[in-house]
Amino acid sequence: MCSWKVTGVWGFMMCGLVIACTDEETAAVADLSAQTGANDVIGSGSQFGGNQGSEGSGWTGAGIDDTAGSDDGPLSVDFHSDGKGTDAAVNNGDVPAGNPPDAGLGNLPEADGGRPRETVGRGDLPDAQCGYGKVLGLICSPNDQVFVNNAAVWIDTMDCEGNPIHLETVSDDGGFYTIENVPSGYQTVHYQSGTFKNEHKILVKSGKTTDVTGFGYKQCFKVTNDPETPPPVEPVVCETGAILGTLCEGEGFVIVGPATVYVNTIDCNGEFVYVEASSAPDGTYVLNGVPVGPVWVFIEMNNLAIQVQTTVQANQTTVLDPLFDPICFPKEPCGFGSAAGKVCSLQGDAWIPDAVITVTTVDCDGKSVVAKTQSQADGSFALGGLPVGTQWLVVEYDGGGYQVPVEILKGTTTDVGVVGAPSCNPGGGCGYGALAGYVCAPSGVKVGNATVYVTAIDCNGAPVTIVAQSDGQGNYFVDGVPSGTVTVQVVKGNFSVTYTVPVEKNKTTAVSDVVLSICFPKNQAKLAVVTGDWDHIQAILDKLGLTYDLYDGTNNVSQTVNLLTNLPKLMEYDVVFFNCGADHYGIFGTSTLISQNLQTYVQAGHSIYASDWAFIYAEAPWSYAIDFYGDDAGNSGPKVGAAKTITGVVQDPNLVNYLGKSEVTIKYDLGAWVVVQSVVAQVMTHIAGYITEAGGNVPLMMSHHPYGGEGRVLYTTFHNEPQATQDMTQILYYLVFEL
Template sequence: MTTMRVLTTSFIALATLFAGCRDEELTNLAGGVTGQVCNPVTGRPAGGASVTADWVNPFTEKAGSKDTEADENGFFRIGGMPVTTATLTIRNEEFENQLQVDVIEREDVQLVDPACRDLPGEPGMGELVGQICNRHTGEYITEGTVTVLLASGEELVADIQPDGSFVMPDVPVGVHVVYVQAPGFQKTYQIEVLEGGQTLLEDQVVDCEPFDELSTGMIVGSICGPSDTGEGGPLAGAHVYVVQPIDGIVYESWSLEDGTFAIAGIPAPQTGLQVRAEKGGFVYTWPDVNVFTLADAPDGTNVTASVDCQELVPDDDRRYLVVQGTFDKIEQVLSRMGLTNVDLLEGVPMDPSELWSTAAFANFDTLSTYDAVFVNCGISETDLVLGLNPAVKENLKRYIREGGSLYVSDWAYDLVEQVWPERINFLGDDSVNSDAEHGEDGDYGVEVLEPGLADYVGASNVTIGFSFGNFAIVSLLDPTVTTYLRGDVGYRVNGGVSTLNDVPVTVGFSDGFGRVIFTSFHQETNDAGETETLDGPEDLVLRYLIFSL
């Protein structure tokens, strides 16, 4: 009996030792699973979801389980699992989902969750890509930058890679001017970014080859805005093009921030071409331009060689409507710029029952005959207190979408707030008329955020004067709204004056083919009640805004 007890004990010990060795071996063979889990309804990462792995160990035939929590982006890892088929249960308060995974020894299996789907980019965003070729040398640009100016004044900048390529994700949808700058090379483009799509710069080509010196030429020059005396400032974003298509192609370019432009790759020689520059309601046409081959004219035909910078002149075919107000006289700025094809509409009718908004905007056919409409500060606010007629709102939206332009100043801000509440948020209660009018009068230093405007006024910081208090204050902007000027301003509150930082003073946005401008400062009257003639940066800013319409 004693011998039997010893043998039995020895057998148990050996069995225990064998099992322990086997468990150690199984542990060494253990694998894991890692990956990203998603919400099967939305397709987006399931941040914070619980992930539970359940299995039956094929060696011990015992059930096992481990769990973890996915991080904020839905990523997780579970290790120490036997080599077998495991069931993963992913759950949170919104869903529960199960997946099967085969665990491999000594490796982490990468989970592919079918709930994770390719989703469109950030709403209102697209991607800009390209490969920049210097057609003058026949080589790709190997260094430099591609810049898109965002509406907020911020710049999106992408570096050009050694093969000339670049990628710029998350570009707001809409029409943008793109600047490409590199050593010995600069060019500007106008592109339209579509939501969730990829926009390709036209210079991405399979073979980067130089322009044929024997068969192509170019036109160069410089554009500036008109001024009362002397040369106006450089004008960015002017559209310059050859009027006559050549072999069905319109050769065109846009002026850079310094006003210069170059139209390259034109089949040459050419004689008697018309070249036209346009910016807002201003134009200039060179009537008889000859283009020579690069072999004969390596620097191209300079259409502004005799004047250094060509000032644009008013386009006589354009018409303007000004709704007159008590405190702003934008029509005088138009007159100083030589724009005389202007109709005036009384914004403070003698008969209170007459509504200027109905007279200006109720008839779309009449409204569409104007290229731009200006609504001055100090119009009758009866229309705005009553609320704009729905037909007036719809006509205004359609007018802008189809290419019209609108300028609104200061106390007329409720017009913008009622028609485009999603674009600009003004201080105070949006449902209360004039609730944003709390600005303190004075001179304020402001930043010039729009590069073209900065070049035009010749400064990145200017002083803007507000002769009267209680000007309208902008509080928040949609990302698609351009900030031209921004600064710290005084704010009248509770009988005192506080300071609001980084307030947008002058802004604008595009909708379809048209544009809307709002400015808190404007042409004002002096102490004698007479209209001031602005001769400082305020006048230049207003001129530039008119160029933008």
């Protein structure tokens, strides 16, 4: 059989193996394969999996299961499979032992109801929440033992929203490559140069750099004939060392801390090794247990990151001396922002044009800063280049002047409103005007059917509040508003925003022209999202510009269990969204506290939304409200909906107003979706449709207030991905602000 010998130039990386066999030996391997079938272990310790071929065709299996032998890097074997000299190449890649199977191979188990689990291509995510990291690697040709430049390197995977992405780069002159914005979890890196092609399974950590240059060094070893050197059958104990260093900042040697220092690499067995430490107040740090050989040390502090390469020796401490090899962070540049507002006379009877607005200050480096501008004909002004922090606006004009403090934030414009008088009423005398504005999500998407409150002082000196409603497209118009500066508050569900507007008598003020921020703040409501296999409501929240906390409902479900059984934690959220998924019934059954806590949560004025297979959260705590099809006491009874596209009839007048129509297209691209049979009178049916399985028109989107207060339970039989039509997307926008 094939014999073994380790050769190479890097003595500290004695773990990369490539089989080299003579023609007679490869023929012998093929003959043995044909005789032994699919499950015999060949001399390398690698298990060749396949099926017995038909008579005369030889062995036809093409898979390799490397669990029986050493994890020895790229393994290529050529053998004659048909007795006619035809070569069949088998390559197992470089999959570290213990890694989960690649989800892209379609080997995830099917969930109950016959619906296949979504194969996102990322494998099991070790992180609680999907994020993005960077991959640093090195390509070496094992045949030529040279590093390969200009090789194509790519990763095909799914991003954190479940969308397919293709990331690609090329190796530099030294064979190194870097791929940015790689989703966390197990990924497969492919690379090719001419006829040389291979791939690696890697582990990416969110916010970190994964150093897989060790794969490149391993590939520059070969195995040649040497009968005295048997193949390894067990992973060896890899040697390690330590790294000691000190940080500095800027041009000098000012010690800083704390910083995060880490190594994310592989050991001699191809196993991933992650070592992390925090620098001490004096800037020193120590990394222990680092695999020997070349490694990259990554250092992060205050959103800054640097990296340095060093070589670790066995049982020794590598010192990165700041006097000779300083690791210095560049000093963060000073931050700047701007301010905007309108200048009114101190008497409050006129807008002031040509007023001079000046800020005299110093930046974070102590450099003098003088910023100056003039107001426009309507009194408005904008002044940029202001250092972050509290600054004083000096306003000067003929007949008056004053100073106004303003807090400047980096990269943003601070709206100081009206300066000079609490309320500005140009022309003198009381009168009435109008406001025209719109309601919007943080991303700018219009929000319909919101309530608008305008608070002002009328011409008799009495406080007055005018209540109006935005239309289906989010626009509002309020007439009869007293002149002067008024306060506008917009409320929709758990979302609200407040701003002041100057109103002139006998004029209509366009709110967006005089107010910088009229949309709901992105973090004004606290939202939680429980993930699922076939839904991504978080993609809708992203499009609306809303922030949320993500809880795993598919892999590490203990996160969701801990949330739902911890009532104080649950009560921190205004709304909890449950994505459609296969594991919710099991999650719900872990504790009777979940049902009790959800009842308390909604009774306290909070809301929940569930879709399709997450129906247990809408049903169990309030079993009287929604009658699901069949034996809904179990998990599979209601899952009878067939894949189809139907026309839904909108029964919610506000939703009709928002959509501008009363019929919508609802698509179910997967079978086994949950069918609702009926609802009680207290439950509002927003959308209904004819469902053959139910024998009539049944609710497709419904909600109710179980305790008569603000708390709401909303359920849809459809969801966001991958089946959403344009109508469905608009409906989901609508329901977010109904909660």
